[in-house]
Amino acid sequence: MASGLGGQVLRRSFQRSVGGPWNYVGGRRCDPTHATAPFKVMAPATGREEVDRAVRSAKDALPAWSKLSGRERGQKLMEACRIIRENLEDISRLEVQDTGKPIWEARVDIGSCADALEYYGGLAPAIVGQHIPLSGGSFAMVQRRPLGVVGGIGAWNFPMQTCVWKVAPALAHGNTFVYKPSQFTPVTAVTLGEVLTSAGVMDGVFNVVQGEGEAGEHLCHHPDVAKLSFTGSVPTGSKVMAAGAGGIKAVTLELGGKSPLIVFEDAQLENAIKATLVANFLSQGQVCSNGTRVFVHRSIAKTFTERLVSATRALKIGDPMAEDTTVGATIHEEHARKVLGYLTSAREEGAVGDLEGGWYLSPAVLTNCHDDMKVVREEVFGSVAAILVFDSEEEVVRKANDTLFGLAGAVFTRDLNRAHRVANEIEAGTVWINNYNLYPTEVPFGGYKHSGVGRENGTTVVEAFTQTRTLYVEMGDVDAGPLYVE
Numbered sequence: 001m002a003s004g005l006g007g008q009v010l011r012r013s014f015q016r017s018v019g020g021p022w023n024y025v026g027g028r029r030c031d032p033t034h035a036t037a038p039f040k041v042m043a044p045a046t047g048r049e050e051v052d053r054a055v056r057s058a059k060d061a062l063p064a065w066s067k068l069s070g071r072e073r074g075q076k077l078m079e080a081c082r083i084i085r086e087n088l089e090d091i092s093r094l095e096v097q098d099t100g101k102p103i104w105e106a107r108v109d110i111g112s113c114a115d116a117l118e119y120y121g122g123l124a125p126a127i128v129g130q131h132i133p134l135s136g137g138s139f140a141m142v143q144r145r146p147l148g149v150v151g152g153i154g155a156w157n158f159p160m161q162t163c164v165w166k167v168a169p170a171l172a173h174g175n176t177f178v179y180k181p182s183q184f185t186p187v188t189a190v191t192l193g194e195v196l197t198s199a200g201v202m203d204g205v206f207n208v209v210q211g212e213g214e215a216g217e218h219l220c221h222h223p224d225v226a227k228l229s230f231t232g233s234v235p236t237g238s239k240v241m242a243a244g245a246g247g248i249k250a251v252t253l254e255l256g257g258k259s260p261l262i263v264f265e266d267a268q269l270e271n272a273i274k275a276t277l278v279a280n281f282l283s284q285g286q287v288c289s290n291g292t293r294v295f296v297h298r299s300i301a302k303t304f305t306e307r308l309v310s311a312t313r314a315l316k317i318g319d320p321m322a323e324d325t326t327v328g329a330t331i332h333e334e335h336a337r338k339v340l341g342y343l344t345s346a347r348e349e350g351a352v353g354d355l356e357g358g359w360y361l362s363p364a365v366l367t368n369c370h371d372d373m374k375v376v377r378e379e380v381f382g383s384v385a386a387i388l389v390f391d392s393e394e395e396v397v398r399k400a401n402d403t404l405f406g407l408a409g410a411v412f413t414r415d416l417n418r419a420h421r422v423a424n425e426i427e428a429g430t431v432w433i434n435n436y437n438l439y440p441t442e443v444p445f446g447g448y449k450h451s452g453v454g455r456e457n458g459t460t461v462v463e464a465f466t467q468t469r470t471l472y473v474e475m476g477d478v479d480a481g482p483l484y485v486e
């Protein structure tokens, strides 16, 4: 019987619309019920009514979805993975239109969405409970149950990846979902809806509501939403957490960073240079885990900087759809101005370096930096690498940790002992040794300190999207002690 479900899944074909509408509720694209003023990009602003409709849809779908076996849910997620791989080029192009990132990067991002669906599809049947033997033959069964309707809110830099990293594990564990993408990147979450529907995921299990902060706020405060999973800035994350506290909801936060990348004098220099490019200039520098504080040992600082600047000059900035473009466009004008503002303040504070060109900002390498500069302390979220020179291991560890953030970090050295010693001292959720910005689905990702609460990816997420229910089974008689006298 169950294998018939797989056949049904495979007979469906992937239906993707080009263009709106941009909400996705009950298994189809739909217009808002209450159109208000259009917001900045392209989708209609939606508010309380849209959130209510989507949450209702997710709530209605919950009993049937959560009653499927893990294997049945997993089959559908695997099918969604197959559809994404088959349509990788088309979906990647949508992501480029939405974000301005170069096509080669979008292909990597969308490939990682398929990986996450495959991983959690495979994991779903393995999520099982416990049997605990107790005194006198009694026993307890600990079931792992879904939380209910999950509310997800995303940022604009990795629109589909951010969404899938939340949705794949949530659905695998029997939850249903309402997702609000960033207002700047409304497109590919809806495409994911179409992928999931084509893969046989029941109508209403995954819904998308467009809108700005107000829509996100309604979602966070909705009484039928059991869990909030947020990716974005620290100030908004704090509001989401407060909303979760008000409604006694579980909360996962993936927030910003100002991560250290440490290059010791014995590092393999070419790898350190390549990693510094990856750690600073992917997605126009708009990556939460970027290693924007590049600490370089004084003895190699001059050579390292010359080679980094030369590699940076070789980057090709331009049309994100062009195959030979390595750096695309900043997300929007206001953000480009913000990044330029950091450059101005850095120069005023003594840094040397530049960046130019409208929304197409050329990556910048700043030298002569010190720890108190605004550009060194705050998250720029643009292609700006600050080189900081250090002399000793003790000094660099202290400076690396001198930040409220704790998302990531890296150590470049050939000395195995030093690599582990320093990595163990870095206060961050991920520390790479001799590489940067790798996020395999199997590995937990998330931040220390102000960079977040909880983790995404890996098996740790099982805890984040389930709750336990204990069934105690009494095999003997009730012992009421002195309360009951025969």
Ligand SMILES: NC(=O)C1=CN([C@@H]2O[C@H](COP(=O)(O)OP(=O)(O)OC[C@H]3O[C@@H](n4cnc5c(N)ncnc54)[C@H](O)[C@@H]3O)[C@@H](O)[C@H]2O)C=CC1
Pocket (backbone or CB within 6 Å): 153, 154, 155, 156, 157, 158, 180, 181, 182, 183, 211, 212, 213, 214, 215, 216, 217, 220, 231, 232, 233, 234, 235, 236, 237, 239, 240, 254, 255, 256, 257, 287, 288, 289, 379, 381, 407, 451, 452
């Ligand atoms: N740790 C991680 O995994 C990642 C973190 N980020 C962080 O995201 C930030 C950039 O993204 P932005 O979109 O500018 O962040 P943001 O915080 O301005 O917005 C994020 C999302 O929250 C929504 N929102 C705004 N106000 C809200 C409210 N009161 N209640 C609920 N939702 C609300 C927005 O509409 C958007 O969808 C950076 O700080 C970056 O480091 C980005 C990607 C990954």
